[in-house]
Structures are given as C-alpha cells and as structure tokens.
Amino acid sequence: VPVLAIVGRPNVGKSTLVNRILGRREAVVQDIPGVTRDRVAYDALWAGKRFTVLDTGGWEPGLEGLPGAIAAQAEYAMQHADAVVVVVDATVGATTTDEAVAKVLRRSKQPVILVANKVDDDRLLADTAALWSLGLGEPFPVSALHGRNSGDLLDAILKALPETPRERFGAVGGPRRVALVGKPNVGKSSLMNRLTGENRSVVDSVAGTTVDPVDSLVELDDQLWRFVDTAGLRKRVNFASGTEYYASLRTKAAIESAEVAIVLLDAAEPIAEQDLRVLTMVVESGRACVLAFNKWDLVDEDRRNQLEKELDRGLVRVPWAERVNVSALTGRAVRKLAPALRNALESWDTRISTGQLNSWLADLIAATPPPVRGGKQPKILFATQAQTRPPTFVLFTSGFLEAGYRRFIERKLREQFGFTGSPVRISVRVRE
Numbered sequence: 001v002p003v004l005a006i007v008g009r010p011n012v013g014k015s016t017l018v019n020r021i022l023g024r025r026e027a028v029v030q031d032i033p034g035v036t037r038d039r040v041a042y043d044a045l046w047a048g049k050r051f052t053v054l055d056t057g058g059w060e061p062g063l064e065g066l067p068g069a070i071a072a073q074a075e076y077a078m079q080h081a082d083a084v085v086v087v088v089d090a091t092v093g094a095t096t097t098d099e100a101v102a103k104v105l106r107r108s109k110q111p112v113i114l115v116a117n118k119v120d121d122d123r124l125l126a127d128t129a130a131l132w133s134l135g136l137g138e139p140f141p142v143s144a145l146h147g148r149n150s151g152d153l154l155d156a157i158l159k160a161l162p163e164t165p166r167e168r169f170g171a172v173g174g175p176r177r178v179a180l181v182g183k184p185n186v187g188k189s190s191l192m193n194r195l196t197g198e199n200r201s202v203v204d205s206v207a208g209t210t211v212d213p214v215d216s217l218v219e220l221d222d223q224l225w226r227f228v229d230t231a232g233l234r235k236r237v238n239f240a241s242g243t244e245y246y247a248s249l250r251t252k253a254a255i256e257s258a259e260v261a262i263v264l265l266d267a268a269e270p271i272a273e274q275d276l277r278v279l280t281m282v283v284e285s286g287r288a289c290v291l292a293f294n295k296w297d298l299v300d301e302d303r304r305n306q307l308e309k310e311l312d313r314g315l316v317r318v319p320w321a322e323r324v325n326v327s328a329l330t331g332r333a334v335r336k337l338a339p340a341l342r343n344a345l346e347s348w349d350t351r352i353s354t355g356q357l358n359s360w361l362a363d364l365i366a367a368t369p370p371p372v373r374g375g376k377q378p379k380i381l382f383a384t385q386a387q388t389r390p391p392t393f394v395l396f397t398s399g400f401l402e403a404g405y406r407r408f409i410e411r412k413l414r415e416q417f418g419f420t421g422s423p424v425r426i427s428v429r430v431r432e
C-alpha cells in the first residue's frame with residue numbers, strides 16, 4: 001500500500017491530524033523495516049482505499065536543535081513516502097523551522113500537500129494565504145481538532161497517492177534479491193548451475209513468462225533467495241552475448257533490481273579493468289556486495305601470493321566487502337555465500353538511532369575536530385541517518401567539510417558500527 005508521511009515541527013497539531021486521518025480507530029503500529037520508535041506507521045482507510053500513515057514526529061532534537069531535526073525528518077519522509085503532508089500552524093504563520101522544512105520539501109519528487117492547521121473559523125483564512133510564501137503551493141486549511149475540512153483533505157491525499165507505491169525492498173517479506181555479476185567467463189553460469197543443482201528444493205521459473213523466466217529462487221542455508229535476471233545464466237547462454245555495451249547494461253539492470261550483488265572474480269587471473277567496472281557499478285548503485293573469487297581450484301601458492309598483493313594494493317576498491325574463495329567446479333566454499341549475503345544485507349539494513357549517532361559524533365569531533373578552512377572552524381551541528389539500504393548519513397554543518405575529513409568520518413563510522421558488505425553514504429548540508 002502507498003505510504004503517506006506527516007511532517008512538521010512540534011505543536012502544529014500533527015498527532016491530532018494523524019488521529020483525524022485514522023478516524024480515531026485503534027492505532028495499529030505497523031512493522032515496517034527501518035521504522036523505529038521515532039517513526040511510527042499506522043494503517044489508514046478512506047473511501048475504501050488503504051494506505052499507511054508514517055508519523056515522523058518525535059525526532060529528538062540533536063546538537064543543533066529543532067530546524068536540523070525537522071529538516072532531517074522531512075528528508076526521510078521524502079525518501080520513503082509516496083506523498084508528504086507538511087503541517088504548519090496557521091495561527092502562528094511560517095516560522096524559520098517551517099521554512100527549513102519547506103526548503104527540503106521543495107526538492108521532493110513526491111507530491112507535497114501543505115496543510116494549514118488550526119483554521120477553526122473563517123477569520124483565519126486570511127492568515128492561511130500568507131503560507132503561499134513557503135513555495136509549496138496552495139495551503140490547505142483544516143482544523144484537525146474540530147474536523148473542519150478534514151474530509152476534503154483526505155480526498156486530496158488519496159488523489160496525491162499513486163496507484164502503485166514505490167518499490168520497498170523487503171517491506172512485504174519475500175526472498176531477498178541477489179544479482180550474480182562479473183565479467184564474461186568468470187563462471188557465473190557454472191556457479192548458478194552449482195547453486196541450483198545442489199538444491200532439490202529449488203523453485204524455478206518465477207516472475208517471467210513460462211517461456212523466459214527471469215529470476216530463480218534458490219534455497220541456500222535454509223533460506224530462500226531470489227537470484228534476479230538469471231535467464232541467460234541458467235540456459236548457459238553467455239551473459240556477454242552481444243556487444244560489451246549490451247552486457248554492461250544488463251549487468252547494471254540486474255544490480256539495480258537486486259538488494260545485494262555477488263561480484264564474481266576469476267581468482268586464477270589478475271584483477272582486470274572489467275572487474276573494476278562491475279564493482280564500480282555495484283558501489284554506485286548503493287547495493288550491498290559480496291566478493292567471490294571463483295576458480296579457486298586453479299589457484300596455486302604463487303597466484304595466491306600475487307592475489308593478496310593485488311588486494312593489498314587496493315585494486316579492489318571495496319575493502320569493506322566480505323570475500324569468499326569459491327570453486328563452481330568443485331563446489332568449494334559455495335556454502336559460505338549465504339552467511340556472507342546475510343551479513344551484507346544486515347549491514348545494508350542497519351539503522352543507528354539519532355541519539356546514538358550524535359553522542360558518538362560529539363566524542364569524535366571533540367577528539368579530532370574538522371580542519372580549519374579560511375580561518376574558520378566548521379562545526380558539525382547535527383547528524384542523522386536519513387536512510388538505510390544503504391545507510392546514508394546527513395551531517396548538518398556550519399561550513400564546508402574537506403573530503404579527507406568525510407572519509408575519516410566514514411572510516412570511524414565503520415570502525416564503530418561495522419557495515420561489512422554495505423556501502424555507506426555521507427552527505428553534508430551546509431546551513432547558511
């Protein structure tokens with residue numbers, strides 16, 4: 001079902017509005033991945049349509065206080081909901097916090113409905129007009145408390161919510177999605193055959209037509225996995241048939257429809273430019289990643305030493321990825337893929353609470369402050385994890401942070417919280 005997020009600063013009447021939307025039914029807290037106590041989701045029903053209401057209230061103001069916390073809340077809503085309702089208090093008008101939120105939401109690709117709350121009678125309609133200044137379109141006057149106009153608002157919400165919600169990986173359960181990628185002849189088909197061949201409980205032919213099934217369901221380690229876009233692999237058609245350009249498009253599509261990629265490399269040969277291109281695609285897509293070095297049966301002492309050197313030189317630019325040495329031919333260590341996939345996905349799904357993050361960050365900054373730039377010491381005011389899958393952190397600062405210092409923060413984040421097998425993204429918002 002589509003998700004509607006409600007954002008706004010405290011005391012504008014968000015909770016009252018949420019109750020109004022829920023029709024005062026017993027609120028059912030939904031189990032949505034990534035939804036913790038500070039983001040609560042409820043089932044809602046209006047005019048026969050179901051949707052989920054995500055109440056993003058209750059973010060603890062961090063080091064920087066309210067505007068940062070609420071802007072982060074808006075950021076989260078924008079990235080996770082199908083439509084956003086932003087609530088302001090018409091009796092107060094647009095505050096600087098409201099403006100900070102509006103600034104974030106003006107970038108939203110999802111529809112945004114600006115609700116002017118506490119319009120208990122017509123005399124307040126004039127004040128409502130002033131809220132056009134937020135640049136979020138026409139303010140929608142309601143009184144959440146008295147129910148004034150709330151039916152019209154619900155109609156407008158239903159109109160704004162799309163028929164088909166954005167895809168939310170894993171939100172409905174189901175097997176997790178894996179892409180098996182790598183350059184031609186690295187052994188993808190062989191490994192796929194090994195994985196399906198060893199398992200009697202494999203369910204084949206899913207998702208596509210019966211003629212050309214796209215995905216394969218594979219049971220590994222007592223868990224069902226969906227290997228995406230395996231049609232070519234299972235038919236033993238070379239993945240790279242056609243031009244290299246076409247092969248790379250197909251690899252990209254497979255990665256993007258997956259949650260985690262197994263990047264297969266040929267352990268018997270030097271790491272090649274083509275391997276790095278595939279790895280770059282995975283990192284840029286933000287998917288979790290497991291490195292599998294195939295053809296380990298061909299690796300002798302010399303090659304093994306050489307490979308370690310290649311890895312030490314940082315040739316494979318994903319030091320955070322777990323590495324498994326396998327042989328599709330002999331079946332060596334193929335069993336180790338499932339735990340590695342699980343670890344990577346766990347990192348990918350990880351959410352660090354805002355409180356935990358900021359107290360860790362405060363200690364880190366105290367010990368190693370950001371370098372001074374142009375005579376000024378940039379301050380990191382507040383941090384929040386805006387997203388999972390992959391973990392994405394937003395730092396609100398008072399000035400530019402050098403790339404080196406961002407990398408330092410990422411390194412320390414990984415030291416503290418792990419994230420094996422998952423990319424970590426850090427974005428910096430400089431507040432003017």
Ligand code: GDP
Nearest residue numbers: 184185186187188189190294295296327328329
């Ligand atoms: P794909 O293009 O990535 O699907 O690669 P294939 O699965 O078609 O394998 C390419 C070649 O490598 C074939 O000749 C396979 O028999 C061989 N091969 C695949 N895996 C292994 C392995 O673990 N060890 C050895 N020695 N050869 C392998």
